[in-house]
Amino acid sequence: MTTPQEELLPGTRRALLHRIAVAQAEGRAPSVVATAVRGGRTVWTGARASSEETVPGADTQYRIGSITKTFTAVLTLRLRDEGLLDLQDPLExxxxxxxxxxxxxxxxxxxxxxxxxxxxGPWWERTPGSLRPELADVLGERPAVHPAGRRFHYSNPGYALLGALVERLRGAPWEEVLRQEVLEPLGLERTGVRPQAPHAHGWAVHPWADVLLPEPAVDLGRMAPAGQLWSTSGDLARFAAFLVEGDERVLSAASVSEMRAPAAPAEAADVAGGYAYGLGLELRHDNGRALVGHTGSLPGFLACLSVGVEDDVSVVVLANCTSGLPVFSLAADLVRIIAEAAPRVPAAWKPLRQADPELLELVGPWYWGTQSCALRLSADGLLSLEPLSGTGRRSRFRPNGDGTWTGLEGYYAGEVLKPVRRSDGAVGHLDLGSFVFTRRPYDIAAPVPGGVDPEGWRGVE
Incomplete structure (x- = not known):
């Protein structure tokens, strides 16, 4: 468990401050604020601004743009978990x-x-939502530009539809449902659809001169579920902790984990760029580090929430400029600085409370044909199949309660592992989705598909 901000060494805190200072200067942002979380606690907050009088804090509100979509996705998953819809249901x-x-x-x-x-119609981010009072105004005459289900194509109107779906099934406005079901339970008191002081003002910075232009802050109306929210780095840091661990009052850890899994067909350029999309979350890779979260922008504001799940480091970056500051790169760098300066300390190894002889009979080396692998039993009650060569298919398996196990990831996700016993009661082989695993390569005593040559292994004369 991490202790308060002082736990980060002075050199680490200076490196973090230096990074946002460089970003603010080179990105010419009127202000930048960043907060880092580890172990569910804030471990660092830093800020820079063009004026000492406007230096923001973790409690200063900014518009967060499309990070709003993650909140809308949480509301939608809640409906699914309550049985009010299935994710495969057609919207109709x-x-x-x-x-x-x-x-x-x-x-x-x-x-x-x-x-x-x-x-x-007109640019929805800079015009009032009253220009688009109905869903038909949001979708237009040609709402679809690609066949459904074939490719990832980012759609702001799609999240307006999800907001309308929440309203239909809850019988209340999206913002009211959001406040009651997510913001209040998680203690996000400084997050909402309208700004409350202290809050930053949105600015456009001229690309060729150091001058500013104020940006309008309009109410997005029907498009609110796609990008309306204002929040603080402190509130979003708490939300980031929720996206790691879940909270039974809002969404279970299993459902939050489901949000973090790839869910959209990826384009070749996205694969090359290390980008994928889950259920309301962006999935990225930066220098070998997997990061989940979301970026956001509206005229006058940039935002990024980035979670390094394996490193247990989450970072929020907020700025009040229309463009110029690469918020994802900044957030990824802040995650890296903390992860490298203070590597995550793993939990202490603990043995099983009880050893089930039938489970112990399963562990150890097995062979799929000639490929060697090992089946291990961990203290969390899961089996894991691992290639002994270091390369190959691997997966963890959860017990089904009837002696079989179901794969949790990779090639074997959803596949059933079944120990098959001989007439004497001992385990003779494993059946994994029709693959036969034996204690010896091509064991002649096991029902290997295609049979095993009775003359056995031989040399070459």
């Missing part, structure tokens, strides 16, 4: 009359519904 089942009803809830969450990226 719950929200008829949109004209895109065959698109599924999951496809909307993952930006795989083929919908257009933006609304028709």
């Amino acid at each position: 089942k719950h929200l008829p009359g949109t004209g895109v009803g065959k698109v599924t809830v999951a496809e909307l969450l993952a930006h795989a519904g083929g919908l257009a990226a933006e609304t028709p």
